[in-house]
Amino acid sequence: MTEGVRVPEVAGGPGSAPGTPPAPVESYPFHLDLASLREIVRARARRAGLAPHRVVDLVLAVGEATANTVRHAGGVGTLRIWQDETEIVCEVSDGGHMENTHAGRRPPAAGTRGGQGLWIIHQACDRVEVTSGDTGTVLRMHMRRDG
Numbered sequence: 001m002t003e004g005v006r007v008p009e010v011a012g013g014p015g016s017a018p019g020t021p022p023a024p025v026e027s028y029p030f031h032l033d034l035a036s037l038r039e040i041v042r043a044r045a046r047r048a049g050l051a052p053h054r055v056v057d058l059v060l061a062v063g064e065a066t067a068n069t070v071r072h073a074g075g076v077g078t079l080r081i082w083q084d085e086t087e088i089v090c091e092v093s094d095g096g097h098m099e100n101t102h103a104g105r106r107p108p109a110a111g112t113r114g115g116q117g118l119w120i121i122h123q124a125c126d127r128v129e130v131t132s133g134d135t136g137t138v139l140r141m142h143m144r145r146d147g
Helices: 035-047 052-072 116-124
Strands: 026-031 076-083 087-094 127-133 136-144
Touching: 026 035, 035 052, 035 076, 035 087, 052 076, 052 087, 052 116, 052 136, 116 136
Parallel strands: none
Antiparallel strands: 026 076, 076 087, 087 136, 127 136
16 A cells, blocks of 8 residues: 555545545555455455445445446545444545546446446445545445444
8 A cells, every 4th residue: 555645635635525534543554456455345344344245335336336447447445444333434535536526426328438336335335525626536335244
């Protein structure tokens, strides 16, 4: 993982991102190394008490989001994770820009290339928030702890 990477923060970041998460927030800057991030998410989801199939869903969603950073935003980003009494949230931010922040809410058209990752994220998570602007993109994936 890479330290000292400038990526957008949620408060004052791109678009109209939601408010500041409750403390404590774990932050993991990354540059291309996604395997370690998946292990971090797996461990945190288990500690949050998610059912095994929900752990798999969250790991899959974060894997797709971080792969999008690699594929479309130069490979440099930050994963942030926090939880409260009702949910665990994983946030991926990077310096890229998304034209359509509603992408992935509907299945991609048959025979098209691309677009499946965001669709998978929306299917796997209970709630997905995307903001994007001149300073970058923030993707928040919410998973209820009571599953």
